[in-house]
Amino acid sequence: MTTTPPDSVAGTFQVPDDAAGVLAAARERRAAADRAEADLLALAVQWAVIHPAETLDDAEGYATRVHLAGVDEQPVTLAGPGAPLVKEFxxxxxxxAIGVGTETGKYYLGHALELRYRLPKCWARVVSGDLAAWKARRVxxxxxxxxxxxxxxxFVDAxxxxxxHKIRPSQLTRVIEEAIGRxxxxHAERRRREAADGRHLNIDHSQISFQGTSQISGELDLADAxxxxxxxxxxxAQxxxxxxxxxxxxxRAIALGELARRQLAPTLPIGPDAEPDREPQPEPKQAKKAKRSRTVLHLHLSEAALEGRELVGRVENTRQPVTVEQIRAWCGRPDTDLVVQPVMDLEGHVHVDAxxxxxxxxxxxxxRDLTCVFPWCTRPARNLDPDGHGCDCDHVTPYEPGGPPGQTCACRLAPLCRRHHRLKTHSAWTYTxxxxxxxxxxxxxxxxxLRDHEGTLDVTTERHCAGCRHHPRD
Structure with missing residues (x-):
């Protein structure tokens, strides 16, 4: 079976016919697109500069003037405090001009202004060509x-x-949450209260399906959920x-109903014919109950947080920051079994011979690594779900039976999820x-x-990429 290659674009580019050539050409075009996108962001900033409503007072005055003149144009705020306002039209x-809808153009201009005036360090990297514009826009x-x-x-910019260039969306969210907490x-406390007040559980009986089912939706406290x-x-499982x-x-759906019925079952005799002294009847024979597993929250606090000098901690289960006040509330619940683990030296060389x-x-x-260490993978390294599976500890250098002692050492292991463990084992992907x-x-x-705890960085050079070559153009 053969595959027909795509036609050239407008006759200006010959599509390579080999895998290495396709990848090299794709990278070249991606770099060119990134340079063009950075230029477009700079033009967006310049467009906003040319059409300013420089201060709130000026904006209000401008709005009054255009209204009196019979024009509905209003100055609009596109970015955060400190960025200039822009004329609506x-x-x-x-x-x-750039071929997008007005609402999309509004977001684009807002991203450009946010970078230029509120995230100057990110903006400097975009202008220098060191940071792809789409990654900066995500921030x-x-x-x-x-x-x-x-x-x-x-704080976020710094x-x-x-x-x-390599931060994951979840990491960006954590930095922003920390900035809010600090x-x-x-605002952080108000959001926490609003979230608590917004907890709800809806059982929609008005939209019962033909099959006799109902929709349930809700938002719970994390520990309750x-x-x-x-x-x-x-x-x-039972x-x-x-x-x-x-x-x-x-x-699972049946189990929720069973839980409700167990709570509704009376524990004391009720009604006029109740017999308080009657011996309780034996319960119907059931399958042996599995041992109840307790949900474990892995909470991380710094010494400064314990001393009251820090406002933010971390929940490993969700890999999200959380206020110290919320951790205190969880730990103070009467049904909480609190276990304090000693500080672990992650740089220690702990090893075995097996x-x-x-x-x-x-x-x-x-x-140490928190997630699978394959480029851009975010699967948690530790199994935090009783029904799930954590990453495998892979011997980066293959284990040699009968080889030198101490081959199984923390410094020689890395977490890989099953998919990427198989990829590393059965393909030409390698790592050190x-x-x-x-x-x-x-x-x-x-x-x-290059993959580290901050993310993934493409460090390819022509010297390293022995199989890469640019396909010659016509």
Missing amino acids: SVAEFAA ANETISAALTPVAAR HVAPVA FMPE LDLDDAIRDLA LADLGSTESLDVR YEVPDRIAQRVAL IVEPGTYLWSSPHGYQY
């Missing part, structure tokens, strides 16, 4: 959405700019032990340890990627 004109979009104060935006404490999920999971052949999703990786080493590896927690990957075609 100019947005539509710029959007039309700007999040800081605008979070309505950060200028000082909070500067921490994100050096790693904006510099907008009233984990406990509920844990209880449903255990009961669904239903399977009792012989249920339903799918897991169906058994091929199998003991838990004490696997835990160090997971805490630069230092514990930092890995240099090589693809089958010779492209190289």
Whole structure:
């Protein structure tokens, strides 16, 4: 079977006919597109500068003047505090010029202004060609959405700019949440209260389906949600032990109803014919109950947080920052079993001579790297879900039976999810340890990627990429 190659674009480019040539040409075009996008962002800033409403007072005066003149044009705020306002009609004109709708053009101009005036370190990297415009726009979009104060935006800019080329969306979210916790404490507390007040559980009886089912939706406290999920999971497993052949999703739905009926069952005799002294009847024989597993929240606090000098901690389960006040509330619940783990030295060389990786080493590896270390993979290294599977501890250098002692050491292991473990084992992908927690990957075609706890960086050079070559143009 053969594949017909695509036609050249407008006759100006000959599509390579080999894999290495396709990858090299694609990278070249991507770099050119990034340069063009950076230029377009600079033009967007210049367009806004040419059409300003420079201050709020000027904006209000301008709005009054155009209204009196019978014009509906209004100055618009496109970015956060500190960025200039822009005349409304100019947005539509710029959007039309670049071939997008007005609302899309509004977002584009807002991203450009956010970068130029509130994220200057990220902007400098875009202008220099060191940071792809689309990656910078992703940062700007999040800081605008979070309505950060200028000082909070500067905090995000300072921490994100050096790693904006490789930062993952989840990491960016954590930095923004930390900025809110540090510099907008009233806002953080208000959001926490609003989230708590916004908890709800809706059971829609008015939209019962023909099959006799109802929709349930809600928002719970994280600890309550984990406990509920844990209880449903255990009961669904019991239903399977009792012989249920339903799918897991169906058994979970049945389990929720069973939980409700257990809570509604009276524990004391009620009614006029009740017999308080009657001996309780034996319960129907059931399958042996599985041991109830407790949901574990892995909470990380710094010494400064314990001493009251820090406002933010971290929940490893969700890899999100959380206020110290919320951690205090969870730990203070009467049904909480609190276990304080000692500080673990992640740089220690703990090793064994066997091929199998003991838990004490696997835990160090997971805490050091947090996720699978394949480029751009974000699967958690440690299994935080009783029904899930954590990453495998891979011997970066293959284990040699009968070889030197101490081959199974935290410094020689890396977490790989099953998919990427298989990829590394059964394909030409290879990697080496630069230092514990930092890995240099090589693809089958010779492209190289540096992966560390901050993200993934493409570090390919022509010297390293032995299989890469540019396809000669006509």
